[in-house]
Amino acid sequence: MAGVRFWREFDTRYRMLATRCSQCGLVYFPPRTVCRKCRRRSVGKMEKVPLPPQGTVLSYTVVHQGLKGFDAQVPYVMAIIEFEGGVTVLGQVVDCDPEDVAIGMEVKPVFRRVREEGEAGVIHYGYKFAPPCFPVCVDESLASPE
Amino acid sequence: MREVAIVGAAMTKFGELWDRSLRDIGLESGMLVLMDAGMETEDVEALFLGNMSAGRFIQQEHIGALIADHAGLADRGIPATRVEAGGATGSLALRQAYLTVASGAHDVVMVGGAEKMTDVSDRDAEETMSFAADQEWEVFFGATLASLYAMMARRHMHDHGTTPEQLAHVAVKNHAHGSGNPKAQCRNKLTVERVLGAGRVAEPLGVLDCSPISDGGAAVVLTTLERAKEITDEPVIIRGSAQASDTLALHDRWSITSQRATRLAVQGALSQAGKELADMDLMEVNDGFTIAEIIALEDLGLAEPGQGGRLAEEGVTALGGDMPVNTSGGLKARGNPPGATGIAQIVEIYDQLKGRAEGRQVADARVGLAHNVGGTGATVAVHILEVA
Ligand SMILES: [Zn+2]
Numbered sequence: 001m002a003g004v005r006f007w008r009e010f011d012t013r014y015r016m017l018a019t020r021c022s023q024c025g026l027v028y029f030p031p032r033t034v035c036r037k038c039r040r041r042s043v044g045k046m047e048k049v050p051l052p053p054q055g056t057v058l059s060y061t062v063v064h065q066g067l068k069g070f071d072a073q074v075p076y077v078m079a080i081i082e083f084e085g086g087v088t089v090l091g092q093v094v095d096c097d098p099e100d101v102a103i104g105m106e107v108k109p110v111f112r113r114v115r116e117e118g119e120a121g122v123i124h125y126g127y128k129f130a131p132p133c134f135p136v137c138v139d140e141s142l143a144s145p146e
Numbered sequence: 147m148r149e150v151a152i153v154g155a156a157m158t159k160f161g162e163l164w165d166r167s168l169r170d171i172g173l174e175s176g177m178l179v180l181m182d183a184g185m186e187t188e189d190v191e192a193l194f195l196g197n198m199s200a201g202r203f204i205q206q207e208h209i210g211a212l213i214a215d216h217a218g219l220a221d222r223g224i225p226a227t228r229v230e231a232g233g234a235t236g237s238l239a240l241r242q243a244y245l246t247v248a249s250g251a252h253d254v255v256m257v258g259g260a261e262k263m264t265d266v267s268d269r270d271a272e273e274t275m276s277f278a279a280d281q282e283w284e285v286f287f288g289a290t291l292a293s294l295y296a297m298m299a300r301r302h303m304h305d306h307g308t309t310p311e312q313l314a315h316v317a318v319k320n321h322a323h324g325s326g327n328p329k330a331q332c333r334n335k336l337t338v339e340r341v342l343g344a345g346r347v348a349e350p351l352g353v354l355d356c357s358p359i360s361d362g363g364a365a366v367v368l369t370t371l372e373r374a375k376e377i378t379d380e381p382v383i384i385r386g387s388a389q390a391s392d393t394l395a396l397h398d399r400w401s402i403t404s405q406r407a408t409r410l411a412v413q414g415a416l417s418q419a420g421k422e423l424a425d426m427d428l429m430e431v432n433d434g435f436t437i438a439e440i441i442a443l444e445d446l447g448l449a450e451p452g453q454g455g456r457l458a459e460e461g462v463t464a465l466g467g468d469m470p471v472n473t474s475g476g477l478k479a480r481g482n483p484p485g486a487t488g489i490a491q492i493v494e495i496y497d498q499l500k501g502r503a504e505g506r507q508v509a510d511a512r513v514g515l516a517h518n519v520g521g522t523g524a525t526v527a528v529h530i531l532e533v534a
Contacts, residue, residue, distance in 0.1 A: 009282065030282070030283050058301065058397075058402070059297040059298070059300045059301035059304070059402060060297060060300060061293050061296035061297050061299075061300060061348045061349050061350075061351075062346070062348065062349040063288065063290065063292075063293045063296075063347075063348045064345070064346045064347060064348065064349070065272070065290070065292070065347045065348070066288060066290065067272075067273055067276065067285065067288060067290055068269060068273060070288045073288070076288060078287070078288060078289050078293045078297065078348070079297070080297055080396070080397045080402065088397040088398070089397060090283060090284050090287060090289060090395070090396070090397045091287050092287060092288055103300070103301070103304050114286065114287060114288070115286070115288065124286070126286075126287070128287075
């Protein structure tokens, strides 16, 4: 993935900024510029907001046959995390034994290396999720980007 | 809108066709279908071609013109249009052709679907398949297509008590069906134990829960019902054709254990056809992963939400059961070259309605349904065919 394409998403991948529709209150992550429900009425009325600091695992899987750029991480846990207000985000769950991941488990976002882009490429960083009890992930700055 | 009928249907063998190029596969599908329809190249007024990703698989775009050229249609200059919608590519090509004939724009239209996946490594092929999911917010973070369906499966098990054995029964059934289909890629029979014991891809899905990487092509010829009656006493009529969309990313859906686009598409197709699901004699549905067939059958209305796991387990969807599903072997055993899959489903229904599905014929089949899914459910098309 080219550098510029990655750079465009910094606010979302590094700071986890979401948008909220000021018409109906729905929150979107990744951010949307038009609300799925309010459509035209929401244009220009979407506010940038931080994601809630903690979410729960809606579903998960342990990936044994991963994509290129993830060889060093196999087996890794992919999950869909549900945040307060119903926003759902996909990402890896780390800093725990894959065996211990379960639906309903609480997790917090952490900042990590996501993938490598081969010999000439840049290393991509972004969010993953980890159990809140794990010491390295107690990083409030990620949850409160402002 | 005019009534539209299918007057010919054919496919190449699906599999790892090392000695064949995309051009070869496209040409063979086109020749076979014209022979089946008893038509000449000169009869065809337009071509729609389903191809998901030749740009990634063989570094070739502009596939409509390529296939028209090699099928001998280029000198006549007929319009050739490529259609793409991930795994739903084939059925969307069919729908475009259907609308073209129904509208009166053309009287005879050929629809092909073709994909050549094995010119790249298995890993590159899997990666390309994952591009039908959301590149920025799913694939970037390490999600494969299998991992997304695995998350649907995990949640389905959690909410409804669906078991790994029930998933395995889908693979066992579809391989049993595929063993009777000479065009199928996988003709070996499986056992539940073997499916459960196979290497894990993304838990709870193993290698034998996933459809294979395939090369292959399929084609049908459409014309007006009026013209079809001049060709055959038993035309196969497209009674319903509907298509629906949902969010590209799985996590943006209101539910991850149900595909809303399937519900919308089947409602649309049934109401157009003036039929109920119970009127179907057989169905070809998306089983790219075993969980996909279970969810599809719930959304199509064959089972209550959460109860789809019982269907294969109890033999309801097997040949000889109340509602045979994927008699061709499905994506799982027939094979899944994404551009061709949606057309191959139509070929199977056509062969069944014509009573020529040797080795796997559903007795007295009159009406059939085909359900084709792109990605994790962002595009779904449903077609209903009936033999007159
Ligand atoms: Zn809104």
